[in-house]
Amino acid sequence: MELMMDQPLRKPMSDLQWKTEFSGLQGIAGTDVAKEASDIILTDDNFTSIVKAVMWGRNVYDSISKFLQFQLTVNIVAVLTAFIGAVTVSDSPLKAVHMLWINLIMDTLASLALATEVPTDELLTRKPYGRKKSLISRTMMKNILCHALYQLVILLTIFYYGDRLFDIKSGLYAPLFAPPSQHFTIVFNAFVMMTLFNEVNARKVHNERNVFKGLISNRVFCIIWLSTFIGQILITQFGGAWFSTAPLNKSQWLVCLVLGLSTLIWGQVVATIPSKKLPRNWKVGRGEVEPTVLLMNRDHQPRSRALTARRTGKSLWMRGMFLMAQHDSAENKAEELFILDRSACSTQMLCEV
Numbered sequence: 320m321e322l323m324m325d326q327p328l329r330k331p332m333s334d335l336q337w338k339t340e341f342s343g344l345q346g347i348a349g350t351d352v353a354k355e356a357s358d359i360i361l362t363d364d365n366f367t368s369i370v371k372a373v374m375w376g377r378n379v380y381d382s383i384s385k386f387l388q389f390q391l392t393v394n395i396v397a398v399l400t401a402f403i404g405a406v407t408v409s410d411s412p413l414k415a416v417h418m419l420w421i422n423l424i425m426d427t428l429a430s431l432a433l434a435t436e437v438p439t440d441e442l443l444t445r446k447p448y449g450r451k452k453s454l455i456s457r458t459m460m461k462n463i464l465c466h467a468l469y470q471l472v473i474l475l476t477i478f479y480y481g482d483r484l485f486d487i488k489s490g491l492y493a494p495l496f497a498p499p500s501q502h503f504t505i506v507f508n509a510f511v512m513m514t515l516f517n518e519v520n521a522r523k524v525h526n527e528r529n530v531f532k533g534l535i536s537n538r539v540f541c542i543i544w545l546s547t548f549i550g551q552i553l554i555t556q557f558g559g560a561w562f563s564t565a566p567l568n569k570s571q572w573l574v575c576l577v578l579g580l581s582t583l584i585w586g587q588v589v590a591t592i593p594s595k596k597l598p599r600n601w602k603v604g605r606g607e608v609e610p611t612v613l614l615m616n617r618d619h620q621p622r623s624r625a626l627t628a629r630r631t632g633k634s635l636w637m638r639g640m641f642l643m644a645q646h647d648s649a650e651n652k653a654e655e656l657f658i659l660d661r662s663a664c665s666t667q668m669l670c671e672v
């Protein structure tokens with residue numbers, strides 16, 4: 320970042336090289352020419368506004384990372400579960416209506432829940448994000464793959480051996496128009512429970528241990544999470560043929576809840592894996608934009624090839640022509656007023672004679 324100064328420096332300085340991302344200027348004290356050359360203008364001339372802008376910018380970046388981490392995990396598990404089931408037994412445990420409900424949880428509700436985190440002062444204690452920083456870090460990739468693998472193993476175990484584990488009728492190789500089975504309902508319910516509790520894990524993308532920190536203060540997250548949980552209960556118990564579900568008993572619900580809570584414990588296990596020891600190619604979405612380089616010479620005049628190439632002086636030239644036109648117009652008006660004043664004085668003198 321560069322704060323542009325449209326007044327000469329009082330003390331001599333040596334040649335400096337500044338690596339900047341953008342230039343800022345005071346909106347009240349700054350000149351018009353300097354405003355044209357700046358990227359951000361402080362309308363209130365208060366430099367604390369920059370701190371708030373940085374805090375909110377980092378918070379938005381973290382919110383995007385949280386949503387990506389959660390969404391990719393759900394996508395991997397849902398796609399692989401449906402694909403493996405369709406390939407092995409010619410039937411998917413997740414029906415179309417199940418996928419629609421999961422998609423609603425994954426996209427709309429999760430985006431609202433994870434994007435409403437209030438920025439805190441802790442955001443300023445971390446290093447700034449570079450323009451070449453990967454959108455998906457090694458820590459995020461670690462969380463995505465580990466949680467996806469954990470959930471996939473549990474769902475496939477219930478899918479293939481759930482009838483024997485719960486002593487229920489198997490839903491495998493069922494006729495096309497067979498009524499909903501408890502077997503596939505347990506798979507669906509366990510998946511949603513693990514997804515909901517993993518949403519709490521997704522609130523942290525920097526390997527933090529305490530995933531519940533700041534949870535109560537985020538009322539939007541709590542309301543959406545509880546609403547989704549209640550909606551899942553209603554769909555499972557009363558959905559019937561409309562949602563391809565069969566009611567579950569207390570023991571089956573208890574198992575699904577335990578599996579959901581186990582994702583929180585698994586998250587603590589995953590957090591113990593050091594991210595720095597993971598391969599560097601696990602980073603995804605690395606930027607290629609080089610930062611703007613500004614030079615300051617001994618005359619203390621900032622030079623920027625990027626600004627020159629971007630604006631090419633056109634806006635400044637138009638501004639200068641506009642100011643010159645205003646200046647000429649003001650001079651012409653002054654001359655007209657002077658002539659009228661002299662004419663009035665001459666007329667008054669003739670009248671007196």
